[in-house]
Amino acid sequence: MGGLGRRGLLIAGAGALAGCSGSSAGGSGSDGTGRGGTSAPTPTAATGGAQPPSAPTGGVQPSGASTGGAQPSSGPKGGASAGVSSSAATETVPGPTTPRTPTVALPSVRLWTPGAGEIEPAAKRVAVAAVEELLRPRGTRGVVEVIDAQYGGILSDTASVLVPCRIYTISGGRVLTSGTTVDVRLTKTRGTWRVTATHPAQPGKAATNLSSAARQVLASGRITLPPASAADIRSGQVHDSVLTTMLQLAKTYRIGISVIRSGHPIDVFGTNRPSDHPKGRAFDTWQINGHAVVSPSTSRSLVTSYMRAAENLGSYNVGGPYQLSGTAYFSDRTHHDHIHAGFKP
Numbered sequence: 001m002g003g004l005g006r007r008g009l010l011i012a013g014a015g016a017l018a019g020c021s022g023s024s025a026g027g028s029g030s031d032g033t034g035r036g037g038t039s040a041p042t043p044t045a046a047t048g049g050a051q052p053p054s055a056p057t058g059g060v061q062p063s064g065a066s067t068g069g070a071q072p073s074s075g076p077k078g079g080a081s082a083g084v085s086s087s088a089a090t091e092t093v094p095g096p097t098t099p100r101t102p103t104v105a106l107p108s109v110r111l112w113t114p115g116a117g118e119i120e121p122a123a124k125r126v127a128v129a130a131v132e133e134l135l136r137p138r139g140t141r142g143v144v145e146v147i148d149a150q151y152g153g154i155l156s157d158t159a160s161v162l163v164p165c166r167i168y169t170i171s172g173g174r175v176l177t178s179g180t181t182v183d184v185r186l187t188k189t190r191g192t193w194r195v196t197a198t199h200p201a202q203p204g205k206a207a208t209n210l211s212s213a214a215r216q217v218l219a220s221g222r223i224t225l226p227p228a229s230a231a232d233i234r235s236g237q238v239h240d241s242v243l244t245t246m247l248q249l250a251k252t253y254r255i256g257i258s259v260i261r262s263g264h265p266i267d268v269f270g271t272n273r274p275s276d277h278p279k280g281r282a283f284d285t286w287q288i289n290g291h292a293v294v295s296p297s298t299s300r301s302l303v304t305s306y307m308r309a310a311e312n313l314g315s316y317n318v319g320g321p322y323q324l325s326g327t328a329y330f331s332d333r334t335h336h337d338h339i340h341a342g343f344k345p
């Protein structure tokens, strides 16, 4: 499992949620190519304060459809105070005549911490801290939930860490849910990982017509999608081979998706070879039946059975933490923390 972070209620400071202003219609995800020549010197999130120019405010997608999805349980609060004292009791009497201002609470989110099985946990810590600062709601109460931190690529002294997030804010007495996935580029110098660039996902506009498979995946209670991945599907740019495979896998497994299209490097990290992700022909799974792929306590057979199932369902390229026999399978350090399934045109 991922970090058993303690529950925390983070309430962030002030300033309107800038991200809502520019819902970008951009086509593909990050434009940082694997070699990173162009994106290098972005003076970004390492120290926090300033918004890096490479991080368009549109990165925070107001995933409208799911607005208000996570209703916090604000109700029990009254119950707790009811038995406390007479003052609490008298408070309740004039209730009906006082204006109703419902107390809305932000959901509690788990703090992300690297678990035991992580490769180079320091790189992920640095990346997550940068994303939390980049996405922290300003001007409103809000909290960033880091869903996962997975490698887009890890080499000896460079890395891409993909960080899918949900962002909860309160507006008009309601909890709004948005979020994005950020591709964080890092380099290691003298033993220390530093952020060199951040690329928020750009899923593109929602399509007017979606395939049946797309609608089924979006509606599935057994497929958990980060906001950027849900937006990818709503954009109509995810191929049906990906979607139908997810639906079939979900008959057997509850699956946690980390990345589909947006938020992923354009090229396979460290190469010039185009990744299948930006084409909408691949998906990554970070969690199966509630168990993180990266965790040493997750059963190997659960992971390998999922990899084999993905191959049986048509994936020509299945990567994971274990090398299986067969031409479709691969394993490397990058795929230590998730299962990749790619599909041919």
Ligand SMILES: [Zn+2]
Residues within 6 Å of the ligand: 277, 282, 283, 284, 339, 340, 341
């Ligand atoms: Zn992948």
